[in-house]
Amino acid sequence: xxxxxxxxxxxxxxxxxxxxxxxxxxxxxxxxxxxxxxxxxxxxxxxxxxxxxxxxxxxxxxxxxxxxxxxxxxxxxxxxxxxxxxxxxxxxxxxxxxxxxxxxxxxxxxxxxxxxxxxxxxxxxxxxxxxxxxxxxxxxxxxxxxxxxxxxxxxxxx
Amino acid sequence: xxxxxxxxxxxxxxxxxxxxxxxxxxxxxxxxxxxxxxxxxxxxxxxxxxxxxxxxxxxxxxxxxxxxxxxxxxxxxxxxxxxxxxxxxxxxxxxxxxxxxxxxxxxxxxxxxxxxxxxxxxxxxxxxxxxxxxxxxxxxxxxxxxxxxxxxxxxxxxxxxxxxxxxxxxxxxxxxxxxxxxxxxxxxxxxxxxxxxxxxxxxxxxxxxxxxxxxxxxxxxxxxxxxxxxxxxxxxxxxxxxxxxxxxxxxxxxxxxxxxxxxxxxxxxxxxxxxxxxxxxxxxxxxxxxx
Numbered sequence: 001x002x003x004x005x006x007x008x009x010x011x012x013x014x015x016x017x018x019x020x021x022x023x024x025x026x027x028x029x030x031x032x033x034x035x036x037x038x039x040x041x042x043x044x045x046x047x048x049x050x051x052x053x054x055x056x057x058x059x060x061x062x063x064x065x066x067x068x069x070x071x072x073x074x075x076x077x078x079x080x081x082x083x084x085x086x087x088x089x090x091x092x093x094x095x096x097x098x099x100x101x102x103x104x105x106x107x108x109x110x111x112x113x114x115x116x117x118x119x120x121x122x123x124x125x126x127x128x129x130x131x132x133x134x135x136x137x138x139x140x141x142x143x144x145x146x147x148x149x150x151x152x153x154x155x156x157x158x
Numbered sequence: 159x160x161x162x163x164x165x166x167x168x169x170x171x172x173x174x175x176x177x178x179x180x181x182x183x184x185x186x187x188x189x190x191x192x193x194x195x196x197x198x199x200x201x202x203x204x205x206x207x208x209x210x211x212x213x214x215x216x217x218x219x220x221x222x223x224x225x226x227x228x229x230x231x232x233x234x235x236x237x238x239x240x241x242x243x244x245x246x247x248x249x250x251x252x253x254x255x256x257x258x259x260x261x262x263x264x265x266x267x268x269x270x271x272x273x274x275x276x277x278x279x280x281x282x283x284x285x286x287x288x289x290x291x292x293x294x295x296x297x298x299x300x301x302x303x304x305x306x307x308x309x310x311x312x313x314x315x316x317x318x319x320x321x322x323x324x325x326x327x328x329x330x331x332x333x334x335x336x337x338x339x340x341x342x343x344x345x346x347x348x349x350x351x352x353x354x355x356x357x358x359x360x361x362x363x364x365x366x367x368x369x370x371x372x373x374x375x376x377x378x379x380x381x382x383x384x385x386x387x388x389x390x391x392x393x394x395x396x397x398x399x400x401x402x403x404x405x406x407x408x409x410x411x412x413x414x415x416x417x418x419x420x421x422x423x424x425x426x427x428x429x430x431x432x433x434x435x436x437x438x439x440x441x442x443x444x445x446x447x448x449x
Contacts, residue, residue, distance in 0.1 A: 133349040
């Protein structure tokens with residue numbers, strides 16, 4: 001097995017790990033960095049549960065090898081809340097508007113919504129539906145996820 | 159899930175990339191956006207022993223205008239194409255097609271050239287390349303640069319005319335004047351899926367009459383299918399303002415539907431796909447005229 005040393009920056013913290021090149025970024029985040037907030041669903045890019053931000057952009061962490069993320073600034077659901085007391089506006093909105101039931105898909109939806117709204121909170125309902133269609137949720141029927149994302153957008157526009 | 163083991167190399171120049179491909183063409187695979195390759199590796203449908211990651215090679219991403227051509231670098235992300243500026247018919251067509259490519263987190267990583275080299279017959283960029291007779295520029299260390307016309311590039315599903323030691327470097331498309339009406343329409347069960355049937359069209363219209371027509375259909379053959387019958391039906395005809403309900407659109411849709419020989423599979427049988435060809439062709443023509 002060819003293991004390579006790798007330095008990752010996740011949520012502003014440095015992680016020095018040794019991994020095989022074939023290990024996906026999602027697996028390394030969970031198993032080597034101990035950040036299990038990123039969930040794995042389908043592992044082939046369809047469900048979006050593993051969505052994280054790489055240099056500010058939403059990506060599928062199951063479709064990237066960790067070695068490719070060297071030098072990138074990564075952000076996972078653990079890095080959303082500014083501190084132990086306060087939640088990110090997107091997290092607050094999902095809580096308030098019941099944007100989750102079982103919660104498995106939630107980290108992916110939070111990162112997708114946070115990434116796109118931080119880039120531009122001024123998005124039409126149509127754009128938001130298109131963006132949220134990237135991820136799958138088997139519980140909510142999506143309406144509350146959309147409501148929550150719209151509410152977060154409104155707060156972030158202020 | 160874990161792909162089988164591979165050696166990972168990350169060249170920092172085009173020359174280094176071509177050297178690596180030259181050393182071991184059969185066992186190497188180029189990794190760009192990875193949005194098709196990595197799922198195939200996760201399922202072990204693809205097991206390359208060496209992965210050449212071109213994400214840090216300078217000069218492979220971005221678009222530039224060269225006279226009457228638009229040149230798109232192979233590693234240009236789908237999202238960059240979607241965010242392209244320009245009010246000309248080509249820019250509008252590219253933006254409209256890009257919006258159908260996967261989902262946002264796929265478009266941030268997936269690349270224009272990667273999609274073409276992957277050669278899925280329902281892929282948006284394969285259809286556009288074939289519609290506009292794009293020129294693929296490929297390069298190898300052994301034979302240097304050569305150009306492959308889109309008509310000769312797509313050989314079959316997942317198979318192109320590129321040799322294993324060649325890299326798709328860039329793609330050149332003709333810029334389209336204001337007399338062009340372009341459209342792109344596709345049907346998929348879920349947003350972001352590959353289309354069951356997709357149709358893209360380009361008409362040149364002078365004084366209300368179609369002087370030149372191109373129609374390309376995806377999902378009905380192993381490669382993007384140019385419908386000569388639909389094109390011949392459209393050329394020389396006067397274009398109605400309300401094209402969607404016009405006899406001309408109906409005639410073109412019928413011509414295409416009779417010409418194609420679509421497969422039957424779990425996603426839809428042949429008669430269903432023919433119906434989709436009719437509907438998507440009409441919708442693509444209407445998009446062009448509505449502009």
